[in-house]
Every structure is written in C-alpha cells, then in structure tokens.
Amino acid sequence: MAELQAFFGAAWPLVWALFRIVLIVLPLLGAVAYLTLAERKVIGAMQVRKGPNRVGPMGFLQPIADALKLMTKEIVVPSDANSFLFVLAPVLIIMPAMAAWAVVPFSPELVLANIDAGLLYIMAITSMGVYGVVVAGWASNSKYAFLGAMRSAAQIVAYEIAMGFALVGVLVMSHSLNLIQIVQQQTGTLGFLQWNFVPLFPLFVVYFISGLAETNRAPFDVAEGESEIVAGFHVEYSGMTFAVFFLAEYANMILISTLTSIMFLGGWLAPFSFLPSGMIWLLLKTSCVLFLFLWSRATFPRYRYDQIMRLGWKVLIPISLTWLLVVALLMQAPIRQLPIINIWFH
Amino acid sequence: MEFSTFVFYAFATLLLAGGIGVILSRNPVHAALFLVLAFFSGSGLWMLLEAEFLAISLVLVYVGAVMVLFLFVVMMLDINLDQLREGFWKYFPLGGLVALLMVGELVLSVMTPRFNHLGSNLVPAPEGYSNTRELGMQLYTTYVYPFELASVVLLVAIVAAIALTLRRRKGTKYQNPAEQVRVRREDRVRMVDMKTEGQGEAS
Numbered sequence: 317m318a319e320l321q322a323f324f325g326a327a328w329p330l331v332w333a334l335f336r337i338v339l340i341v342l343p344l345l346g347a348v349a350y351l352t353l354a355e356r357k358v359i360g361a362m363q364v365r366k367g368p369n370r371v372g373p374m375g376f377l378q379p380i381a382d383a384l385k386l387m388t389k390e391i392v393v394p395s396d397a398n399s400f401l402f403v404l405a406p407v408l409i410i411m412p413a414m415a416a417w418a419v420v421p422f423s424p425e426l427v428l429a430n431i432d433a434g435l436l437y438i439m440a441i442t443s444m445g446v447y448g449v450v451v452a453g454w455a456s457n458s459k460y461a462f463l464g465a466m467r468s469a470a471q472i473v474a475y476e477i478a479m480g481f482a483l484v485g486v487l488v489m490s491h492s493l494n495l496i497q498i499v500q501q502q503t504g505t506l507g508f509l510q511w512n513f514v515p516l517f518p519l520f521v522v523y524f525i526s527g528l529a530e531t532n533r534a535p536f537d538v539a540e541g542e543s544e545i546v547a548g549f550h551v552e553y554s555g556m557t558f559a560v561f562f563l564a565e566y567a568n569m570i571l572i573s574t575l576t577s578i579m580f581l582g583g584w585l586a587p588f589s590f591l592p593s594g595m596i597w598l599l600l601k602t603s604c605v606l607f608l609f610l611w612s613r614a615t616f617p618r619y620r621y622d623q624i625m626r627l628g629w630k631v632l633i634p635i636s637l638t639w640l641l642v643v644a645l646l647m648q649a650p651i652r653q654l655p656i657i658n659i660w661f662h
Numbered sequence: 663m664e665f666s667t668f669v670f671y672a673f674a675t676l677l678l679a680g681g682i683g684v685i686l687s688r689n690p691v692h693a694a695l696f697l698v699l700a701f702f703s704g705s706g707l708w709m710l711l712e713a714e715f716l717a718i719s720l721v722l723v724y725v726g727a728v729m730v731l732f733l734f735v736v737m738m739l740d741i742n743l744d745q746l747r748e749g750f751w752k753y754f755p756l757g758g759l760v761a762l763l764m765v766g767e768l769v770l771s772v773m774t775p776r777f778n779h780l781g782s783n784l785v786p787a788p789e790g791y792s793n794t795r796e797l798g799m800q801l802y803t804t805y806v807y808p809f810e811l812a813s814v815v816l817l818v819a820i821v822a823a824i825a826l827t828l829r830r831r832k833g834t835k836y837q838n839p840a841e842q843v844r845v846r847r848e849d850r851v852r853m854v855d856m857k858t859e860g861q862g863e864a865s
Contacts, residue, residue, distance in 0.1 A: 401695075432792050436718045443726025447698070450730065454691060454737050462737075469734045473727060493794060626839065 336428055340417050348566040349379035355610050362614040389555035394457055397552065401455035406553070406560035409448025413567040416441045420574055421496045423584045423595045435483060435493040438575065442530070445568065446472045449532075449539060449549045452561070456552040464548025467621060468539035471529060474628035479526035481636035482519040485643050486512060486579045489660070499583035507589045511582035515646075515660040518639040520580045522632045524608070527572035529628065531565060533609055535616035536624055543618075569609055570602065577601035670710055677703035690736045698729050715794040 324331045353368065353375065360367025368375035393399050419434040421427035431437060446469060453465020487493055489512055490501040504510030513520040529536040540548040550561045577583060577598055584598045619627070680700030687693045701724045708717035771777060801809050 431714070433714050433718055433794055436715070436722065436794070440718045440721040440726060443722060446726075446730050447733075450733055450737070451695070466734070466738075469730055473730055476727070623839070 333428075337418075340428060341414060344414070344417065344567060344570065345563070347570055348563055349383065351566050351570065351606065352382070352562075353379050354606075355613070358607065358610045359614045362611070383559070386559040387556055391555045391557050392552070394552045397457040398455040401451050402552075403557070405448050405452035405455060406557050406564070407448075408451055409445055409564040410560050410567070412441045412443075412445045412448075413564040413571065416571055419495060420571075421499065421578070421583070422598060423593075424496055424500070426595065427496065430494070430496060433493050434495040435487060435498070438495075439480060439483065442568075442571070443476055445530075445564070448561075448564065452553070453549040456549075458552050460545040460547070460551045461549050463545050464539045464541070464551070467541075468532060468549060471532075471536065471539065471624055471628070474625060475526040475529040475632070478522050478628060478632035478636050479530060481633065481640055482516075482523040482526065483579070485516050485519040485636070485640050488640070488643050488647060489516065495578055495583075499578055499585065502582045503585060505589050507585075508582065508587040510660065511580065511585070513580040516580065516639070516643065518635050519643075520576075522636045523580065524576060524605070525627075525632060527576065528609065528612060529624070531568045531572055531609075533565075533569065534613040535619050537618060538621050538624060541618065569606060573602045573605035573609065574598070576605045581605075666710060670707065673703045673706040673710065676700075677707065690739065690741055691733065694729060694733045694736050697732075698725055701725050701729065713793060715797055 321328050357367040368378040371377040371381045393402055416438050418428045419431055419437050421430070449468040450465045453461040453468070456462070486498060490498040492498060492501070502511045532539045550558060553561060581601045584593050584595055586593045586597055677700050680696045680703060683696030684693045684700065687696060701720060705717045705720040708720065
C-alpha cells in the first residue's frame, strides 16, 4: 500500500477513490447481469417452465451471451430524432442509478462516502432518473416513445411524494439522515423485532410499492407497456443504448432493494441478537426483496393508467401521511415510555 | 490555484453557460434542460460553501420535481416561433429598461459595505456540525410561525390553482373502485332454471 501511495504521489487520493468506485460498480454490474438470469429463471419456475438452460451449465452463461449480442448490434438513430439528446438519454438514466451507491453502507465501515445527509443525497440523485426517461421519449421523435415518457413522468412525480414521506418516517425514528446511523438505531436485543419494518409497517409497504413504481417494474410498467405502446420510452433504442436502459432499470431495482433492507430491515444486522452481524445479512435481505420484485412481476397484471394515479395520490400518500403523524405522536415523551412502545421509540 | 477555486470556476462557468443557454436556445425543451444544468451547477456551488442541505434540496426540489413538471408541460406545447418573435422590437425598450434596473439594483446591493463584510468574518464550521440539524432547529423553534405561515400561503395557492381549473363536466365516464370491489356474484350472474333446448339434435 505504501509503495503504491508513493508511486502515485499527489494523485493518490484520486486513484484510491476511483479504485473504491470500481470496487462497487463492477460487482453491481455483475449482479445486474445475473439478476436478469434470476428473473427469467424465477418467472420460468412460477410459470412451470425451465427458463434459459442452453448457454453454459444450467444457462449460467446466458447473461454474457445477451451482453455480447447487444454489444455487436447496430445503434440506430431514427430520422429527425434529436441525435444529441437521443444519445444523452441513456447516460442520464444510468448516471443516477450508479451515483446513488456512493453513500450506501454495506457494513459500519464499508462505505464510499459516509456523509451526514446521506438519505437526502439518495432522494435527490434518484429523483434525477426520470430525466433519462423523459428525454429519451422526447428525443426519439416517435409517438409511442413520447406517450411512454409522459406516463413515466407523471407516475414518477406521483410516487416520489409517497416514497419521500415513507423515508421521513424513517428519519423521524432515527433522528438522523446518515444511513449508518439509521441502521445502528435498529440494533437491539430483540433482533428482527426491533427493525424499522415493525413500527413503520405501513410505510414499509408504501415504500416497497413506490419502489416498484419508481423503477417502472410490473405491475406499474405502463411507461413500457408492451401491449399498448410497444416498448414505451425506449422503443427506438437498439443495441448498446437499449442495453444501458436495461442495465439502469436493474441497477435501480437492486438499489431500491438495498435501501429497503437498510432502512426497514436492519441493514447488516443479524435477525437474532446471538448471531454475528455482517455484510452477508444485507446481501441476503436485498436478495429477498429482489425476489419480491420478481414475484410481483410474475403475479400481477399491469395496472390501468388511471388506477396507478389513484393508488399513488389517493391511497399511498394519505396512508404515509397518517402513519407519519402516528409515529410523530409516539415519539413524544409521555407515550414512548409505555411498556411495549418503548421497544422501538427510545 | 487551489483545487476548490478550480471547482468554483468550473461550476460557475457551467452555471453561466446554462443560464445563457436558457435564453438563447430556440427550442423550449432545450431551454428547460439548460435550466436543469444551471440549477445543478448552482447546487454544486452551494456544496462548495458546505451548505449541503441547501445544495441537496435544490437538486431534490427544483431538478427532481419542479423541472420535471416544467419539461412535461413544455414538451406538450405546440410553439410557433415566428409568432413569438413577432413583437420583439416593440417590447424591446420596456424589457431593456427592466433589465437595466435589475442590473443597477444588483450592483448597488453588491457594492454595500455590509455585503462585503459578510465573507470576512465567517468562522469555519466545527467538526461534526450538521447544517441540516441547525436549519431544522432554526426553522421549527425560532422561526416556527413565519415558517408555518409560508406553508399556509402555499396551501392557499394550491387550493386556488385547483379551484381555477376544476371543471365538472357532465356525462364523463368514470369507475368507482369501491363499488367495483364490493360487487358480489349475485349482482352480475343470474342462474336460470330452464329446460335443455333442442334435445337429441345437437351432438
């Protein structure tokens, strides 16, 4: 380490930061690749099919074959499309999906940037993902793509409010915006019973549903809506540009699952207090939440557009607001000393 | 040159470029995207001043929500550029006057001794200082009434905006989800006892 430091001299902090970024992004891309395989396998099993099983043993090389195929395909820019914005859109969508990982803690020490406003940073960065979708839809010069972009913009704006309020509940519980402190506040002798999902159960559900909607996953995938508007906002994209949209969607799914685990399921904490805590628990919890994502895709039919809006504005937002009020009341001094309530509110 | 000075100039240049892009681009969608760039660079500048709460909420509120809605509206507009440029020279004197006045006001306020003193007596924040917490304390203790009043003003604005645009149209078709969920089999299916028709013929 010391020799390396001497070799790079003044540039060392930069090199070290880059190295750690690569250390996060590469496993993330690997996880994205194998999440696509997992999705096809899981949905296959749910529909009593086998799923991909030809490329490599049990289909394990399928994601690599897919990636190679997409990389060698031609990138077509439609006539009269705004070519600069058309190419910029995938960049705009993959940037937030990657940048948000900067503050995600994998264990108390393992985090790229341990900043105090971590939760705010994540909300700000993820809210920028919508530009990729909107710009892609507009720049494509296609009506299907444009319809998809419109749907997506309205949907994301609606669900971000519910999501934000669910997170406000979490920060009321932990008195902190720092993700490490949010996890540490959930520590306790009762193990998993003291995780945030128990006292904040309605907010947990709201967060998960909004997460589905924010990542444009089924049953909220009207922005793609194959049966209505072909492929929605990315209908004109091909080859690697399409692959980037795909990558961003799956990276966002993993991000939302990790955040759900950190904020509601105790992050790296073990479910029982006699077990050692560690990163493995975070990965396990994330995988479970990801499985829920895949499960809901295989189970639910796509929502109609007006039903999505109704669910977002008239159901999820009132629920999260009400529960926020309940949590705020329970945090007050006289009530929070009562026997059962003081398990969570201390 | 110090690194932070370099970052400052980079963000400042981007901010100015974004601002100029907003007024010079012909396509309103490009203008909106330039405005996003300007907001983002502004947020970078605030971050440089260690005002992380303001910086992040600028991105969260303006970039993440306001500009998305802006873009949403602008994309659906059918703008005729010739029509927009028709009265340019007629309005130019008035516009120029307003611009000059604003520049004058800005110069005057920057020239005041108070403004120049602001920077010199700032103490660097101690380790572990959270400006989110400080802002929250100020807003919800010292300035709680003005803050609540401001939110009431916003609420009134929301109600007014909705009241202005709300039209009840007759004969619109809509579904009542509560009714749909409450439906029982008896409401939709009627079992009828009847003799089998055409016995023995169809097979």
